[in-house]
Amino acid sequence: MSDSPNTPDAPAEAAQRIRAKGEPRFPDGPKPDPAGSHFERRIRSFQPRRSRVTAGQADALTRLWPKWGLDIDGQRIVDFGELFGNDNPVVLEIGFGMGEATAQMAAADPATNILAVDVHTPGQGNLLGLADHHGLANIRVANGDAIILLREMLAPDSLDGLRVYFPDPWPKKRHHKRRLIQEEFLTLAATRLKPGATLHCATDWEPYAEQMLEVLGAHPDFENSQPDGDFAPRPDFRPLTRFEGQGLDKGHVVNDLLFRRVPHDDQR
Numbered sequence: 001m002s003d004s005p006n007t008p009d010a011p012a013e014a015a016q017r018i019r020a021k022g023e024p025r026f027p028d029g030p031k032p033d034p035a036g037s038h039f040e041r042r043i044r045s046f047q048p049r050r051s052r053v054t055a056g057q058a059d060a061l062t063r064l065w066p067k068w069g070l071d072i073d074g075q076r077i078v079d080f081g082e083l084f085g086n087d088n089p090v091v092l093e094i095g096f097g098m099g100e101a102t103a104q105m106a107a108a109d110p111a112t113n114i115l116a117v118d119v120h121t122p123g124q125g126n127l128l129g130l131a132d133h134h135g136l137a138n139i140r141v142a143n144g145d146a147i148i149l150l151r152e153m154l155a156p157d158s159l160d161g162l163r164v165y166f167p168d169p170w171p172k173k174r175h176h177k178r179r180l181i182q183e184e185f186l187t188l189a190a191t192r193l194k195p196g197a198t199l200h201c202a203t204d205w206e207p208y209a210e211q212m213l214e215v216l217g218a219h220p221d222f223e224n225s226q227p228d229g230d231f232a233p234r235p236d237f238r239p240l241t242r243f244e245g246q247g248l249d250k251g252h253v254v255n256d257l258l259f260r261r262v263p264h265d266d267q268r
């Protein structure tokens with residue numbers, strides 16, 4: 001490894017050396033917990049984890065965050081026209097993991113913008129790298145808690161769709177309160193979705209799938225796209241995700257749910 005700070009290895013070195021307190025992990029990259037969510041006493045749907053960032057991911061974070069990254073600081077309403085540089089429809093994906101499926105969906109539908117949010121730094125670097133490598137101009141990557149993004153930074157009726165693929169299943173009963181798909185979350189998400197926008201969830205954890213179907217089926221702001229009120233056939237446009245593959249290897253059954261945001265009361 002070279003000791004010059006200008007070599008391709010430099011970001012990896014920067015990622016691994018011990019940083020001074022408060023020093024950002026990547027120059028111009030995502031800021032740690034920018035919304036200061038530690039100050040908010042709320043049950044979270046994710047477990048903070050310290051994962052290794054590869055040299056390639058660190059390089060992508062350093063180079064591309066200023067162009068395609070969004071820190072969830074809870075301080076302003078995001079202007080999608082400004083963020084994406086066009087007025088195309090915007091779909092929010094919560095919890096993209098390593099982002100392979102996100103990149104595939106962005107490539108398959110370049111006229112749809114994808115705002116992809118996760119707290120997982122290696123995944124953010126991975127997705128930025130994939131977007132760069134494949135020339136995907138319709139992806140933006142947000143760092144932080146999707147709840148704060150939805151609540152503080154997205155305008156009402158601004159989203160054309162919401163995707164939640166293989167959210168953490170939190171299988172233990174005492175952790176069920178951490179599951180993302182709950183009534184309170186759906187009520188918040190509904191306010192940010194345009195009438196008619198699609199909420200697409202998928203999970204390989206059957207008890208969670210049943211919970212999703214129940215809570216979505218009972219929610220007044222959503223209606224099932226399936227006339228029989230059941231799970232949806234897997235749509236062709238959803239690629240196999242990394243967590244889905246792991247679930248299938250374990251023999252899990254995958255369920256998709258496709259719901260629509262119902263029109264507002266005054267539009268019915």
Ligand SMILES: C[S@@+](CC[C@H](N)C(=O)[O-])C[C@H]1O[C@@H](n2cnc3c(N)ncnc32)[C@H](O)[C@@H]1O
Binds near residue numbers: 045096119165
């Ligand atoms: C089980 S993984 C699934 C990843 C990917 N969708 C897949 O199928 O491979 C769930 C992801 O959701 C993220 N996540 C959970 N709660 C979140 C939240 N409130 N805001 C942002 N990301 C969240 C986690 O960090 C994790 O990367």
